[in-house]
Amino acid sequence: MxxxxxxxxxxxxxxxxxxxxxxxxxxxxxxxxxxxxxxxxxxxxxxxxxxxxxxxxxxxxxxxxxxxxxxxxxxxxxxxxxRPRFVPATPLGIQRLLEHEGVTIAGADVVIVNRSEIVGKPLAHLLLQKTAGGNATVTVCHSRTNDVPEKTRNADILVVGVDSPELIDDFYVTQGTVVVDVGIGRVDADNEKGYELVGDVDFDAVEPIASAITPVPSGVGPMxxxxxxxxxxxxxxxxxxxxx
Ligand SMILES: NC(=O)c1ccc[n+]([C@@H]2O[C@H](COP(=O)([O-])OP(=O)(O)OC[C@H]3O[C@@H](n4cnc5c(N)ncnc54)[C@H](OP(=O)(O)O)[C@@H]3O)[C@@H](O)[C@H]2O)c1
Known part of the structure; x- marks a missing residue:
């Protein structure tokens, strides 16, 4: 691509x-x-x-x-x-997407469930910057975090990249949260390819309570x-x- x-x-x-x-x-x-x-x-x-x-x-x-x-x-x-020069593309795309959709980042509680070098760590730094598109309060969760849902339920903006298809359901999300799904996973499907692409968020469960949500495929990938x-x-x- x-x-x-x-x-x-x-x-x-x-x-x-x-x-x-x-x-x-x-x-x-x-x-x-x-x-x-x-x-x-x-x-x-x-x-x-x-x-x-x-x-x-x-x-x-x-x-x-x-x-x-x-x-x-x-x-x-x-x-x-x-003093960012080249910011990893996925975090930069997430920031642009939020700004383009008019989501307020400054002052927001952002919870990122991912600490990889290409997603979670650079995104945390990017949203912490003292510049436009930054000034968020950032919490980074990972597989050793105690009580992940307690953290994610407090998020204004929740970014998920756990590499587990549809792991994050409505138990993790409260009404009005902006949800960004970074995950790209495959699940078996009755189609020509034998699979379909899904995110790490259970879209059908979370979409009714989120104030905005990115779809998979599409969403973060093209950004x-x-x-x-x-x-x-x-x-x-x-x-x-x-x-x-
Ligand atoms: N859309 C795009 O353009 C794009 C770009 C990059 C990646 N992705 C997708 O995003 C996903 C993540 O990619 P990655 O390379 O960052 O993967 P990764 O290196 O495997 O990172 C996964 C992260 O999720 C954490 N995690 C896993 N299970 C968890 C759980 N149950 N509770 C809390 N945290 C958990 C891991 O914690 P530990 O650090 O403790 O292991 C790790 O920090 C994949 O599906 C990948 O395909 C998409």
Whole structure:
């Protein structure tokens, strides 16, 4: 889908598909080649890799000015210190989506059920910023959190990415909460594919009580792709010294 977007946007794109039996050095050499290629302004490494691959080392090998996923320690540092350069695409998409829908973030109690590097942690930092789209009070829950429903029921904005299809039902949500469902899971279905995509929120149970809710599919997924391409444009401007 990302490659399809790139073609539609008229960008130049390459998908590098490395045989999973190849050693880590092959991946690092490919990243180095892309770092040096002036046609390439943004590089991402999909986090679907064989056991022998050191994903963190691959991320650190990316030129930080081409790290459009915002996962290089240099870019994480920028975000945490309140000077974001590239923000990971999913959190950025969630923030834009909330702002676009007129949801008040400043002063809101935001509960995020996820502490991953690509979703929960960067989103918490983004919504804490002392700038527009920030100033929220953020609680981050994970699998070791005591009494998750007690936290989620106090949320004005609830963001869920537990990677468990339809785990979050109306027991976790109170009337009027804005619910953002990051999850993308598969459940068996009687259709051609044999499955359908669902979120981590039980949409039918929660939709009647939420003041707004994102659907799956659609919702956060397309926003993630849009923000990735937006980061790539920012990267091109940065590399050509054009004001971002
Ligand atoms: N729509 C998009 O563009 C997009 C982008 C990224 C990810 N996703 C989807 O979002 C989901 C999460 O992705 P991820 O990469 O962040 O997954 P992940 O690394 O597995 O993170 C899952 C998080 O949920 C927490 N968790 C799991 N079960 C829980 C429970 N019962 N109660 C409280 N917390 C619980 C985990 O806690 P621990 O840290 O303690 O394990 C972890 O922090 C997946 O379905 C993924 O496909 C979608």
């Amino acid at each position: 990302k490659q399809r977007d790139v073609r539609e946007l008229g960008m130049y794109g390459e998908e590098v598909d490395i045989d999973p039996t190849e050693p880590q050095t092959v991946l690092l050499e490919e990243i180095e080649r892309l770092n040096e290629d002036s046609r390439i302004h943004g590089i991402i490494v999909q986090d679907d890799y064989p056991d022998h691959v050191d994903w963190e080392a691959a991320i650190e090998a990316i030129d930080p000015r081409k790290d459009v996923d915002g996962l290089h320690p240099e870019n994480i540092g920028h975000l945490v210190t309140g 993630t792709r849009v923000m990735l391409h937006s980061n790539t444009v920012t990267a091109a401007r940065l590399q050509h010294d054009v004001d971002a």
